[in-house]
Amino acid sequence: MIKIQKTDFDISVELKLLTTGNINIGGVASFVGLVRENSDGEEILTMTLEHYPGMTEKILQKLECEALDRWSLENLLIIHRYGELNPGDQIVLVITTSAHRSAAFESCQFLIDRLKNGAPFWKKEKTVRGTRWVEAKEEDREADERWQNIIKY
Amino acid sequence: MIKIQKTDFDISVELKLLTTGNINIGGVASFVGLVRENSDGEEILTMTLEHYPGMTEKILQKLECEALDRWSLENLLIIHRYGELNPGDQIVLVITTSAHRSAAFESCQFLIDRLKNGAPFWKKEKTVRGTRWVEAKEEDREADERWQNIIKY
């Protein structure tokens, strides 16, 4: 399941929704991304996440299908927030559930690596010196490319 | 931090305790292990976890130190329950926090792999046919050994 929302989320609630009544789940891997209070040595006042409504849903849906196709998972959840966030706020949640923990871990890392570089979100930071768009990181592009190369086989 | 307890835990609460006020955390990886409702085709009525008080604390403490030593983490948490649990109940929680998600993911997987095979817990399952001790899995031993071989270098 994917959700793109302005509001915050509660990982306990989401985890229970995913697992309750599913008799095959033995392991649940998850990742939560937070707004850092500090970026390149500057204090962040707020972070605003812009996205491309319509395309975002398609991309996350596609990532969900890729993960379900590649790993033996029971189910998975991606929640990505947009709008104005404060330092320490939760940005993104990925949960994967499986009978086996290695599938859960791998697919969780796959999803976050892929969406960092491939989902149409853009981050803008406000500091005391003004606002600036966050630049894409080379390491995020590389992490994404590694998965794409693996997926080809 | 490590906790060995009979009572259940709430991942949201624990996540907030770990991250609140820490300005460097960008990523939080976690793993939750659940009591499966089914094992080798048999319905599980209850699962009882026995442990070795005193030694359990030492082993988990040692694993915590190994992870903090090997990865650049902000902090981490291991909660392991003991006593009688029901199908679907949470058994174990591992949370690792870091500026970088790959360190969080790797160390989280390290901790769960190591403690599955190396922490003094023993699981007993009750089914309609009686009780039986859960046998250690060869794949868990192998996952643990891989880390031990990597750690040596």
Place this chain on the structure above:
Amino acid sequence: MKILYFGWVKSKIGIGGETIDLPPDVKIVSDLITFLCSRGPSHESALGNISQIRVAVDQEIGTVDTPISKAEEVALFPPMTGG
């Protein structure tokens, strides 16, 4: 055709999108970018460095060579920074 802008592309151009009748010789994404750059200094400043521009054609990621003749919606934006 509906053109959308996101991230600093949007900030530099100053609008989130525009609807434009394209000349018939605008056939692929790179043609479109060249055409848009000719519309004024803010377009030029936003889109001039083509290596920094990413594109989606009808909400599918494309490249500078993707055909757009039959597209309804083309989005131009900087590298994505989700997660």
Place this chain on the structure above:
Amino acid sequence: MKILYFGWVKSKIGIGGETIDLPPDVKIVSDLITFLCSRGPSHESALGNISQIRVAVDQEIGTVDTPISKAEEVALFPPMTGG
């Protein structure tokens, strides 16, 4: 010396532990296991297949060769199944 049992070792022996004065020729873990097996059929049934037995000497994981002469507490148990 304090001997502790866990898991099915405990179930088979029927007790969680016992305190025993060991003969002086019991120097390493394998000596201890051999000695304990001689105490009766339930000990023999629990500890007879030594390849299935894991050990902790003063709460540190050991092997069949670990010295125990100075140990205060030795625990014998099956492979661990945590997590």
